[in-house]
Amino acid sequence: MKKFYKIGEISKLYNISSDILRYYEKIGLITPDMRGENGYRYYSQKQIWKLNNIRNLRNLGVSLDMITNFLNDRSMEKTKTVINFQLTKINEQLKKLLSLKEELEEKKKNIEYFENFSQFETPIIKEIEDRYVLYKEGNFKEEEEIDFELKKLKRLNFEDNDFIFTESEIGATIKLENWENKNYFDYNSTFIITTDKTEHIIPKGTYLTFTFKGSYENVIDHYENLKNFISSNNLTVTGDIIEIYHIEIHITDNIQEYITEIQIPVIIS
Structure with a gap:
């Protein structure tokens, strides 16, 4: 029946x-x-x-x-056309999934790296290679302003995906003159580090780096201590100050788990 x-x-x-x-x-x-x-x-x-x-x-x-x-x-011919269309779409989706898989694996490595990191609040001088970035100039003072601009920056990419957005290293910069005048919360740009080639690059060079954990409230003390370190070690700052937010609100709600890295371009006098 x-x-x-x-x-x-x-x-x-x-x-x-x-x-x-x-x-x-x-x-x-x-x-x-x-x-x-x-x-x-x-x-x-x-x-x-x-x-x-x-x-x-x-x-x-x-x-x-x-x-x-x-x-x-x-018809057989139409079925072949539809099958070819489906195969094309499936291959596109597989490519996106493989890209997402790579980003997730990289983010997991990054989190695990900082879980085992032992050099917090230690000034370290190191060489850093060129980094391509999605970049936005502006005047930002609040975390929410930076986050909003980062979200808009991500829309410049081929795909807007909140989860993928969390997989990229993000940061902001402070103009050298503002930093010298102790205006540590006056940001002049925000950026997302990307593996894609873009028109904006954070140039390679020698950087004084300082990584700290937890609340951002102590950044004033950190910057004052770094200025003393620069003076004591005959270093000259050559450009804007960079902050990289390795572990932040997109990854954890626990402020004590936040990890920020300060990067200051320097030359040894």
């Missing part, structure tokens, strides 16, 4: 609203096999087969017009 399903049963089975099913009927994608005396629509296995195809094709981004054309007049 042929099995028929009510529209409500189909709706639950495929998690598709009854309104969408009625719309599919309106544009000719599916047609009820029969209507009961009570006006209920009844669908057969044939319509379920169509819904399987519609759902799979829609999930891959196939337009309703293309699906209608395919289902209404199927």
Whole structure:
């Protein structure tokens, strides 16, 4: 005996609203096999087969017009065209997933690195290579302002994804003259470090670095101590001060877990 399903049963089975099913009927994608005396629509296995195809094709981004054309007049050639389209879309999704996988693995390594980091609040001079960045100039004083600009910067990339956004190293800069005048909370730019080549680069060079954990409230003391270290070690600051937020609000709600690295470009006098 042929099995028929009510529209409500189909709706639950495929998690598709009854309104969408009625719309599919309106544009000719599916047609009820029969209507009961009570006006209920009844669908057969044939319509379920169509819904399987519609759902799979829609999930891959196939337009309703293309699906209608395919289902209404199927042929081997059309099936090959649809298969090729699906393969292209699947390969695109695989590429994105592999990229996300790499970013997640890199973020995990970064978190584990700082879990085992032992040189907090220790001035270290090191060489750092060029870094490509998405960059935005401005005048920022609050964490929320920096975060908002970082969010807009991420939109410049091919994809806006909040989770991927957390995988990139982020930071801000303080103009040298502001830093010298103790205006430590006057930021002149914010940035996201990226593996993609961009027009903006944080140049390679010698940097005095200082990494601290926890609240940002002690940054004034840290900067004053760094100035004393610079003076005592015959260093000359050659550019704007950089702050990298390795572990921050996108990763943890626990302020004591925050990790910030100060990077000051210097030369040895």
